[in-house]
Amino acid sequence: MLDIQHVTKVFFPGTVNEKIALSDINLHINEGDVVSVIGSNGSGKSTLFNMIAGTFPVTAGTIMLDGEDVTHKSEYKRAFGIGRIFQDPTKGTSANMSIQDNMLLSLKKGMRGIGFSLNNERRELFRSLLEPIGLQDRLEDNVGLLSGGQRQALTLIMACMSKPKLLLLDEHTAALDPGNARIVMDMTEKIIQEEHYTALMITHNMQFAIEFGNRLVMMDEGRIILEAEGDEKRSLTVSDLVRRFKEIRNKDFASDEELLTEGD
Amino acid sequence: MIEGIFVEGLIFAVMAMGILISYRILDIADLTCDGSLATGAAVAAMCITSGWGVPMSLIMAFLAGVLCGLVTAAIHNHLHLPGLLAGILTMTMLYSVNLRILGNKANVPLVRVDTMYTWFRSTFDFMPSAVASLMGTLVIVVVLKVLFDLFFRCDLGVAIGALGGNEQVVISLGMNPSVLKYIALGLSNGLIALSGGMLAQYQGFADANLGQGMVVQGLAAIMIGEFLFRTNRISLITLRVILGSIIYKALMFLGRRYGYLVGITPNDFKLLTGLLVIISLIVASTRTKAAENRARREAVKKVMGGVDNA
Numbered sequence: 017m018l019d020i021q022h023v024t025k026v027f028f029p030g031t032v033n034e035k036i037a038l039s040d041i042n043l044h045i046n047e048g049d050v051v052s053v054i055g056s057n058g059s060g061k062s063t064l065f066n067m068i069a070g071t072f073p074v075t076a077g078t079i080m081l082d083g084e085d086v087t088h089k090s091e092y093k094r095a096f097g098i099g100r101i102f103q104d105p106t107k108g109t110s111a112n113m114s115i116q117d118n119m120l121l122s123l124k125k126g127m128r129g130i131g132f133s134l135n136n137e138r139r140e141l142f143r144s145l146l147e148p149i150g151l152q153d154r155l156e157d158n159v160g161l162l163s164g165g166q167r168q169a170l171t172l173i174m175a176c177m178s179k180p181k182l183l184l185l186d187e188h189t190a191a192l193d194p195g196n197a198r199i200v201m202d203m204t205e206k207i208i209q210e211e212h213y214t215a216l217m218i219t220h221n222m223q224f225a226i227e228f229g230n231r232l233v234m235m236d237e238g239r240i241i242l243e244a245e246g247d248e249k250r251s252l253t254v255s256d257l258v259r260r261f262k263e264i265r266n267k268d269f270a271s272d273e274e275l276l277t278e279g280d
Numbered sequence: 281m282i283e284g285i286f287v288e289g290l291i292f293a294v295m296a297m298g299i300l301i302s303y304r305i306l307d308i309a310d311l312t313c314d315g316s317l318a319t320g321a322a323v324a325a326m327c328i329t330s331g332w333g334v335p336m337s338l339i340m341a342f343l344a345g346v347l348c349g350l351v352t353a354a355i356h357n358h359l360h361l362p363g364l365l366a367g368i369l370t371m372t373m374l375y376s377v378n379l380r381i382l383g384n385k386a387n388v389p390l391v392r393v394d395t396m397y398t399w400f401r402s403t404f405d406f407m408p409s410a411v412a413s414l415m416g417t418l419v420i421v422v423v424l425k426v427l428f429d430l431f432f433r434c435d436l437g438v439a440i441g442a443l444g445g446n447e448q449v450v451i452s453l454g455m456n457p458s459v460l461k462y463i464a465l466g467l468s469n470g471l472i473a474l475s476g477g478m479l480a481q482y483q484g485f486a487d488a489n490l491g492q493g494m495v496v497q498g499l500a501a502i503m504i505g506e507f508l509f510r511t512n513r514i515s516l517i518t519l520r521v522i523l524g525s526i527i528y529k530a531l532m533f534l535g536r537r538y539g540y541l542v543g544i545t546p547n548d549f550k551l552l553t554g555l556l557v558i559i560s561l562i563v564a565s566t567r568t569k570a571a572e573n574r575a576r577r578e579a580v581k582k583v584m585g586g587v588d589n590a
Contacts (some may be wrong), residue, residue, distance in 0.1 A: 095454040110445030114512060117438050125454030128435035150583045158512050161575045165584055196584065
């Protein structure tokens with residue numbers, strides 16, 4: 017499904033600011049895998065997502081998506097197979113447009129023509145999709161009027177409308193308050209389960225990471241330092257993760273402990 | 281006299297609709313306008329003096345404007361220059377181009393030739409000539425407005441709207457934002473140049489300096505319009521732009537006519553237009569903040585079960 021081979025990313029190469037964000041990452045993800053990615057700030061989680069989505073080019077390595085080499089494809093072309101949700105709720109929707117226009121655009125990927133595809137049938141579809149988050153009567157309201165939680169829930173629905181092959185969830189509940197984060201997280205799990213999506217989710221929350229999905233990847237300083245799946249993952253606890261992290265990195269963990277929260 | 285204000289306002293509204301695309305819909309401050317308006321005027325004037333006829337003059341003005349917009353979009357897309365700087369570059373270059381189009385003259389009069397307005401007067405000869413000019417202009421502007429509304433309600437138009445609000449959304453949807461910018465800036469400057477073509481025929485000459493300060497005047501018109509009513513429907517937004525343009529022209533008329541009473545001369549108009557924009561911005565931002573706060577609180581109450589976390 018997704019095959020990442022020897023992917024390396026160096027920012028500002030050859031300058032004093034040179035930073036190795038990813039070094040020789042290898043990761044293979046099968047169809048239907050749901051992977052949670054954890055790691056402290058600056059460990060390369062978001063860079064990894066940017067490499068997969070094509071926001072910046074890789075310095076070296078190849079990325080295969082669904083059997084196709086996408087390493088040198090631009091972001092908008094890769095987007096045909098990828099649904100990405102950002103931490104920032106304002107990134108996934110267009111604030112100055114109505115909910116129905118936003119959803120209309122999400123129906124399919126690719127360039128648009130001069131046709132008019134908004135009709136009553138579509139509106140019905142949108143209403144039914146919006147029902148679970150209680151927005152079914154607000155199709156004509158601007159998205160900018162919604163709260164962060166509502167916008168992120170809408171983004172999730174929109175990202176799944178075109179049935180992407182891969183979902184990239186980039187700490188998509190981190191900017192929300194606990195109540196809304198829970199709502200969006202429950203929706204995420206439900207959608208992934210029902211539609212059997214292949215998904216990667218970055219989180220700071222180790223408890224979430226253990227509960228969510230069938231695989232777990234821990235990153236540090238641009239490397240994958242721990243992988244667990246199946247029974248091994250299910251039996252993990254937060255203290256296990258912390259202990260394993262200390263063992264592998266053999267360094268003072270104090271500063272990182274503040275960045276990784278142990279649950280709700 | 282009063283008809284004159286309306287005709288000027290309507291012609292001006294066509295330009296303001298062009299600026300609406302770049303400034304409001306695409307969210308790029310595109311200064312190409314100052315050049316492309318004069319390009320439109322120059323092209324239309326030369327078409328008419330060469331005997332190509334009125335319809336052709338307007339079509340060519342529009343196409344010339346589209347070209348100007350494409351140049352700005354190309355600079356912006358491929359050299360990754362900010363839209364503002366790309367527009368200034370094109371605008372500056374256009375000044376020379378416009379003089380070339382006008383045959384190295386700064387001013388080409390349209391006398392003793394058939395223009396759009398002589399044609400209106402002869403077609404609607406049963407009404408006074410000023411009213412005939414107004415009717416003709418009104419028909420053109422209404423047609424343009426309807427086409428404009430239709431375009432921005434179609435899938436492509438909605439995508440352009442999304443680009444202005446959030447470029448990432450458009451990329452995530454698998455669309456190339458550069459292509460959308462070409463289309464939008466092309467259309468924007470096409471409309472602006474068309475307005476220039478109409479203006480040249482109305483005032484009876486094309487001038488290389490015609491476009492000076494037009495962006496700011498267009499912005500003033502758009503902002504005046506936005507005070508009239510709140511809406512997110514494109515048909516009402518364009519209506520607002522047209523009304524704002526007419527009001528702006530009326531204000532300028534009053535300034536010319538009665539300004540001397542308070543010591544205002546036409547030399548002060550650019551300053552006053554700028555101040556008008558600044559005041560509009562201040563009032564609008566205060567109003568938007570208050571309204572958004574209210575609306576958001578209501579939305580949260582209605583949907584997320586009354587948890588207001590602000």
